[in-house]
Amino acid sequence: MKRLLPHPLLTLTLAVLWLLLVNTFSAGHVVLGLILGWLIPFATASLWPQSVCIRNVPVLLRYLVVVTHDIVIGSFRVARLILGRPSSLRPAFITVPLELKTDLAISLLANTISLTPGTVSVLVSEDRRTLTVHSLDTEDAAAMVAEIKHRYEAPLKAIFESC
Amino acid sequence: MLELLLSVLILTGAIFTFIGSLGLARFRDFYTRLHGPTKATTLGVGCLLIASSIHFSVDGDLSLHEVLVTLFLFMTAPVSAHLLAKAALHLKLRSLTPTLKEGDDTPAHL
Numbered sequence: 013m014k015r016l017l018p019h020p021l022l023t024l025t026l027a028v029l030w031l032l033l034v035n036t037f038s039a040g041h042v043v044l045g046l047i048l049g050w051l052i053p054f055a056t057a058s059l060w061p062q063s064v065c066i067r068n069v070p071v072l073l074r075y076l077v078v079v080t081h082d083i084v085i086g087s088f089r090v091a092r093l094i095l096g097r098p099s100s101l102r103p104a105f106i107t108v109p110l111e112l113k114t115d116l117a118i119s120l121l122a123n124t125i126s127l128t129p130g131t132v133s134v135l136v137s138e139d140r141r142t143l144t145v146h147s148l149d150t151e152d153a154a155a156m157v158a159e160i161k162h163r164y165e166a167p168l169k170a171i172f173e174s175c
Numbered sequence: 176m177l178e179l180l181l182s183v184l185i186l187t188g189a190i191f192t193f194i195g196s197l198g199l200a201r202f203r204d205f206y207t208r209l210h211g212p213t214k215a216t217t218l219g220v221g222c223l224l225i226a227s228s229i230h231f232s233v234d235g236d237l238s239l240h241e242v243l244v245t246l247f248l249f250m251t252a253p254v255s256a257h258l259l260a261k262a263a264l265h266l267k268l269r270s271l272t273p274t275l276k277e278g279d280d281t282p283a284h285l
Contacts, residue, residue, distance in 0.1 A: 032243045086214065087214060090210060091191065094197055099203075122257060125253075126256050126257055129218075130210065130214070133253070134264055144264075
């Protein structure tokens with residue numbers, strides 16, 4: 013089973029991706045998408061050193077909602093900062109200690125931080141223990157670190173690192 | 176009614192994209208400038224794509240191309256922002272941001 017279908021999730025994702033690309037839903041395209049989804053993982057196997065495991069689907073869905081919400085709120089906040097006085101900004105580098113271990117989870121955390129307005133992830137330390145984040149307007153760096161850990165890191169840990 | 180909704184979405188998208196670009200002109204240093212365009216596009220382009228999706232779905236077939244655009248944008252925008260910021264840190268660009276304290280994860284080893 014494992015040899016015939018190395019990455020079932022990737023297969024499914026690629027099939028859905030194919031349907032979105034052709035922008036039509038028909039039996040023929042579903043089959044073609046599944047065939048592509050089955051073949052491509054073999055060609056790209058070397059790019060997936062660790063197999064991806066996803067647990068806690070409800071947590072994943074809640075995480076997506078939280079991130080979307082933060083993107084919308086953050087966009088308004090950044091828009092206000094841009095239209096306000098740029099000299100009153102308090103930019104800062106903050107260092108977030110990482111509890112995540114897997115590369116996938118760390119890169120997803122860094123991506124989430126960059127996606128939510130007001131923060132950009134700048135550097136992952138070589139030992140993968142800390143993540144440096146640049147924040148546009150910082151009131152309390154410690155509170156910000158706590159929020160990142162609580163809002164983003166904890167759910168990611170529950171989703172990707174509990175198996 | 177539909178047209179009103181679409182207009183609101185497109186205008187919101189355009190305004191956010193504009194504000195994002197404005198940030199590029201108004202902010203003073205590289206790191207803060209990075210925030211404007213990368214961020215405003217997420218909501219700005221998001222609104223435009225939702226409008227596009229609704230418009231073409233109502234006209235005829237369901238159109239979900241836009242979901243893909245959003246997906247790819249959300250995957251690539253943070254990566255490019257991260258690489259730009261990392262490069263800036265590597266070059267030790269002059270910035271208004273107080274630099275990291277010694278002993279923190281300084282980019283000194285880079």
